Amino acid sequence: YYQPVLTLDTQAVVGFEALVRWKHPSLGLLPPDQFVAVAEETGLIVPLGEWVLKQALDQVAGWRSRLPGAADLWVSVNLSARQLRARNVVDMVADALLTSGMPPNALQLEITESVLMDEVGPTIDAMKAIRALGVQLAIDDFGTGYSSLSYLKSLPVSSIKIDRSFVGCLGSDDASAIPLVDAIVSMARALDLEVVAEGVETAVQRETLLELGAGLAQGYLWSRPLEPGLIPAWIAARARVASIT
16 A cells, blocks of 8 residues: 655655555455564564565556656655564665666665664664665654664664654644654754654644644645555546646
8 A cells, every 4th residue: 555745835746655454354454553563573574575665666666657747756665673684685675676677766765763773783784785775764753762863863864754643733732742843853954854744634734844844744634545556546636636726
């Protein structure tokens, strides 16, 4: 499944986050929190993650070549702790890019804060090697971990994703919501990092994030994660909206 990522100011589509779902034969569609942890524990997350990466790159490469206005779309894929520690992770990413024909800068790999604090040295080494390929790196669920500012600036990342728990409080009676998000955006700006806000559901949240200086966002305000077959029509509909506004 793919959830669009848009600019907060013009609301133009710039990319998609690939999100894995399991179509279970008897339980129906299962979200990742019901199976990814088990896959991580058993090691199945490594072949599963490689499959997701290759599927996502191939899919978006097809949209870039076929759909009007989609030539510069990028795709974001989650990279698990187990994958990041795998000895062949850099070769795996390079091979997936080569097979799909996607340029490296059209791929963003997302890594959570908690993963970054596990086996710090090897983790940073792997990230630097992936970054050397030209691939973008993002810290996912930012604000839920415990990264220090000095540690953050040493990481070869290009963007941070503000966790939905912070975004969801914008527009509420939570007096700390705006200062917290403002602090995250200001810190990112100081480190020259792009900011992506997750879980944007209301126009008020979008307007607040825009005022605070966030650049990109994703959430139900624009779209839920969609099956690949629905994406071409969704992109065409967004293009019509953009032409009107």
